[in-house]
Each structure stands twice: as structure tokens, then as C-alpha cells.
Amino acid sequence: MKSSHLLKLGGTALLLLGLCFQAWAQNPRLNQYILGDGLTFTGDKDYTVNLRGYFQPYYEYKSFTDPAIDQGVQRFRMRRLRLRLSGEAAQQKIEYRFQADFSGNSETGDEAAGFLFDAWVAYNFNRRIRLTFGQKATPTDNRELWMGSNTLMLVERSRLTSSFASIREFGLFADATWWINGGHYLRPYLTLTNGDGVNVVGNDHGGLKVGGRLDYLPFGLFTYFGQFRQADVVRELSPKLVIGGYYNINYGMSSRRGRGSGDIIYLNNDNEESLPDYAKFGADLMFKYRGITVIAEYAASSATVPDDITQRVRNDGTVSRTFEVDGVQNIENYVKGRLMLGQAFNIQAGYMFRSRYSIDGRFTHIEADQHSFLNNGTFYNRPNYYTLGLSKYFGKGYGFKIQASLTYVNAAAGSNDIYSLPMDGDEWIARVITTFSF
Template sequence: MKIKMLALIMVLSAVSVGAQDVEGPKFGKGILNIVGKDSTWSMNFSARMQLLSTTSWDYSDDTYGKASSNFLVRRARLKFSGFAYSPKLKYKMELGLSNRDISGASEFTGNSPNYILDAVVMWNFYENFELWAGQTKLPGNRERVISSANLQLVDRSLLNSRFNIDRDMGLQLRHHIDVSESFVIKEMFAVSQGEGRNVTTGNLGGHQYTGRVEILPLGEFEGKGDYSGGDLKRESTPKLALGATYDFNNNAVKNRSNQGSYMANDLGFYETNISTLFIDAMFNYKGLSIMAEYSNRDAEDAIAKNSDGTATGDTVQVGNGFNVQSGYVFPSNWEVTGRYTTIDLDQNITGKDVENQYTLGLSKYIVGHKLKVQTDVSYTTIGGENDGLMYRLQLDVHF
């Protein structure tokens, strides 16, 4: 693996040296844009990083305890995109380099770091139809599909961390219908392995099936603003996006569908059917943005068992979540954002109390989402008793 990383660094260094006298793209549009001499291929190479500071306090005995601080490179990534042979055949590859990006190595990933985030080919084979093949985000909840580079707050909500279906390996079919100039319907369907990204051991349970429908009754958002945090484009007319996703993981072996931990038992792995539902909405108008999401996860039998019927101690994380956030971007490109999230897992199965979180954030967009400073403070309560405060400060730089 060290040899591979060294080779990657050497390639990037060579590109850098070779491009010293070449005029690069505008800031935020990538480091290098290349088009083949015969126009049969193209590549855009870009990089980004997020530097994060977190300070938290736990509440006990009627007082907040000593602060706990953490400084880290939250994300550091390289991105490659373009087309191969024909503009109708596009590709995207994204590599993660930070410890948080590559964590999770196990026997199921060949005991190797999880460098690969996306490796997908997208073929526009007929009119408004696209076939995707490879590893990428499933068409799940809106907040998850929004890139971490384009978030309205420092990071995603508790709803996303508890319920999202993230990335997986498989096929996706996507299509959109332009009912009129101001009414668009989008449909997405995916068949995937069902155990998350970079799994090399093959499918242990069944497969995963995901369907999503989106309705944009007031037309497309400017600059794909329906998948970007905050109304930085300051939509001149109201824009609304409504979406719903249903995900079915057949014979799932992880406790959060294709995420979470494997549920082992005396025969190998416990399997059960897991279904996840997402309903979400996005509204933007003149700097005001509102995003809301509801999630529900259920399982055929949420308590993992051995062959003799005894419980293993693992449970599927079934329950509900709700998240709503709203912000306003001032003409000076400062934004104030508020968020409320509640997580209500089935206590009889998971043993977990209701968790509520309240977040207030402030962002300064220097060059949109490409160069920004964000800070937020969150107050979290679990079961109405265990409280906590968290303060975060983050710098984003995206070339």
C-alpha cells in the first residue's frame, strides 16, 4: 500500500512540474483540466481539505465538566472526473486520504485502508436515461447525497449518521422527465451488493434495492442548488424539491442496513430483511433555505439470534429520525443557520433513549463553498437527562 501511495505522489508531482508554465483553471474549478488531442477523453483533477477543531463538554452533577478538544484533518480528498471516448460516457473517481476517510479496514475490505470513495462510470445511453456502474452514493436521503464540500453547517445531522445508506457497489438507472419548463420529475433505481463500500469478500447476505423519486414543481434549482447547502445562488423565484426513497436490503448482515457493524452468530452471520424510508424537501428563495428530512428503519426481526434462538446482543437500529434546518445568506455572504434533529430508536429493541440536538451555525462564504469558514455550537440531550455541549470550527479549501 505504501508503494501505491508513493506512486500516486510521484504522479501528482510530475503533473505539478509539467504544469508550471500552464495557466490553470479559475479557483474552485479544479487544479488541472485536460482534453485529449483527438477530443476522445477529458479529465478534471481537483483537491480539497477540511480542517476541523472540536471542543465538547459533558453535563453531570449539575455542572459541565472539563472541556475535551480535538484537532484533525477531517477530510482530505483527490477527485478526478471527465469523459471517456464520448461525452455520453462520463466517469468520477474520488480518493480519501485523511484518517477519517480511510478508517474501517477489516477482513471484509482485505484489511486495507478505504481509500476509494467513488469509482463510477455514467453512460447516457438513450435520451434522458443514464446507467451508472461502480461504487458511489446510493440515491438515499438528500443530506447524505449533498457533498460534504457543500454542507450548510460544519457536518451532517444525527439523522444522517444513524440512518444513511451511504455508498455501495452496483448498478443504478437514472431518468428524468421534463413535464414542462417549470416541472421536472426524476427517478432513480439501484441494485447493489448491500454491505457498503470497498468490500472485497463478496456478498455475505442478499442484495440491496433502492428506489427514489424527486419532484421539482417549480423547476430546476440554479447551479444544482437542490443538492447544495444554503441558497448561495439567491434564487430569484421560489424553488422546491420533494423527494422520497425506499431501500430494501434483503438478508442484511449489518445492523444499519449496509452500514454499521456486522451481526455475527454461531453460524457465521445473522441475516434479516431491513427496510429504510426517507422523505425530504428543499426550499430556496432569495437567500432563504429550508431543508427537512424524515427517516424510518424497520427489520423483519431486529434482534440478532444464534441458531438456538438465543440473542447475540446485536440489534438492528430500527426507529425514526427527523431533521429540519433553515438558514439565510446575507448579501455579504455571511449565513446564519439553525437546525433541530431528533432520533427516536425503538428503546425496547435498541435500549437507547430519545436523542435531541439543537445547532446554531455561522458561515462565511469567501468563494462560495470552495473557500469558507464555518462554526457551530450544538446542545444535545439524551433521554432528557444526559446533556452535552459541542463547539466546532472548520476551514474548507477546495481547488
């Protein structure tokens, strides 16, 4: 375990704790409680602390159109169980957040995740420019990923997100908000991270990841942080639109898409690590007006494979010089075949009625490169997803809601069922989730 990683995490934690203690030393009092927005305490010297959380009981049933598979698969679980502490010291221009998840699930639900989700401290140079250090959701992923999980229009995030997003990263994040004459806004973002997803507690493999995003808001800012929440519960009184694009490159990546460190290792003849560079770019938009929400996203990825790779490290730690693809030794194609390479687009739209019912739909298309882990028959190899959802919101915000969705999954030839057995046909997935936020 590298001491530098412990220092990073420990330093961030100490800063958060110090700020919390400082806030509580200022005779804190409960200022307000709003269902979904938590308990907000204020101090004598403009200190603010907010405590909130939510949990999501979840049910899923998957069936197959293949007549040879005569039984569906169901599961019950706690989809998310989050607790978040955040606050600000306005006079010192400091903001902070700590968020933990007790469910053991990742944000996209397709693999296990750690306990720590957010741990960062931000310094506001002025009302426009902010610098953040720590672990947080990265703005150089697609737009859906950095919207609150308890505000989603549908039960689950799109397959574009689970295929390409790195979710959370540890590093430096800079962002700004610039007002332009006429009520327009520009929001640029720059990131410099370790490129290994959440905090790394083992050896740090590869180099750094750099990226940027630029958002344009032609009709002004969204109401009540609506740019970072999905369903239009506030029913925007005037049209709101954000259009953005992003790019990032991970120099020396040792996982499929940048969510881990040391998952996939290659060596050269000198037994030194030699890892591929992984680039990702995309564009997206979100529109809201009087209960209508439209989100459209495009993402693509590519990889550059070093020409000095001669060995690969197996899961058990042994080394092999075999890189066979379709019975032929091909190092470049073998390496690419273990990465998430390809492109995808996702479009979803919904309408929030005044009765607080919401009807939503989504279409996601994924197009894998010839050599890509997106062709894996068990976990991917499914180019099209069609989803229809119905939600009921109680109260004014996102505090309590019940959602159900039905998804038709188009499985390409060569796909497998959940037991890795070949199947001939497509899939249906029914989901139900309840969200309670305090």
C-alpha cells in the same frame, strides 16, 4: 478474499484509467480553473477531465452539564482530505469519477472509513437516462447525505444521517430526468447493490439490496447543480423546490445499518447463515430562494428477523446460543437490539447574506424503537439535537469558507459519557472547520 469483488473493483478502476488515458491522448489543454471547481482540461474530440480536491481542518470541544464531569473533551483532526478525478467522453456518452479520502474518517465522522470513496463509470443512453456501475453515494439515503461535503450549511451533517444512512454502496444505479409541460421535472432513481456499504474485500454476506427514489421539481431545475449542494451561494432568482421519497430493502444484512459486511452474523441449526432483512424509507424536501435554504427530512427503518436463527457469532469467532434481553431469552428482540431501528426527522434552514455571511439553524429528533441500537447509552440514546451555526464564504462559490457551530444535545436517562461512564445531564458541542477547495 473473493475474486468477484476484486474483479468488480479492478474492472471499474481499469475503465476509469482507460478513459483518462484516452482523454489525455487527445492533446489536452487547460480550459478553465475556478476556485472550488478545480482544473478542467479539454481534448480535441470533446473529452473533458476535471481534477479537484479539498481539505478541512477541524476542531471540536464537548462539555457536559453533569456537575460530576468537571472537564470537557477536545480534539483536533483533519476532518476530510479528498482528491477527485472525473470526466466525460461526450461522443461515447461516458462519464466517470474516482474519489479518494486521505483523512481516514467516514462521511458522518462517527467511525473509520476506507481510502476509496467513489469509483464509477456511467453510460448516458440519451440526455435523459443514465446507467452507472461502481461505488458511489446512493440516492436511496436521505437528501443531505448525497450533497457535497464541502457545501454543507453547518460544520457537520445531521444525526439523522449518521444514524440511518449507508453512505456509499457498490452496484448498479439508474436515474433519469423527465421534463413535464409547464417546466416541471421528475427524477426517478433505481438501485441494485450488494447492500454492504463500500466495496467488500472479504466474504460477501447476505443478499442484495434494492431501492428506489422519486423526486419532483415543480419550479424547474436548480442553478449550478444546486440540488446537490446545500448553501444557496448563487442566490436563486426564482424559487426552487425538490420533493422526494425513497424506499429500500436489504435482504440479509450483516451490519447495523448496511455499512459493512460480516459485522454481525447469525446461524441456524445447520450452521448456515440466517440474517435479518432491513428496510428503510423516508421523505424529504429542499427549498432555495435568494439566499434562503430550507431542508426537511424524515427517515424510518424496520427489520424482519428469520425464525430459524439459533446461534450468533461473537467478535472472536466463537458461537453462542444465548440471546438474553432483560434477563430473558428472546432471539427476535436481541437481533433488533443490534440494528439501527426507529425514526427521525431533521429540519434545517439558513440565510446567505450578500456579504457572504450565512446564519443557519437545525433541529434533529430521533425516536428509537424499543429494541434498537439507537438506545445505546454511549453512542446514541440522545433524542434531540439543537444547532446554531455561523459561516463566512470567501469568493463566489464554495472554494474557501470558515464555519462555526454550537450544538445542544439532549441526553436521555441512561446515557454515558465518552468513557462509557454513566452521566446525569446533557451535552454541549462547539465545532470549528475551515474548508479550502482547489
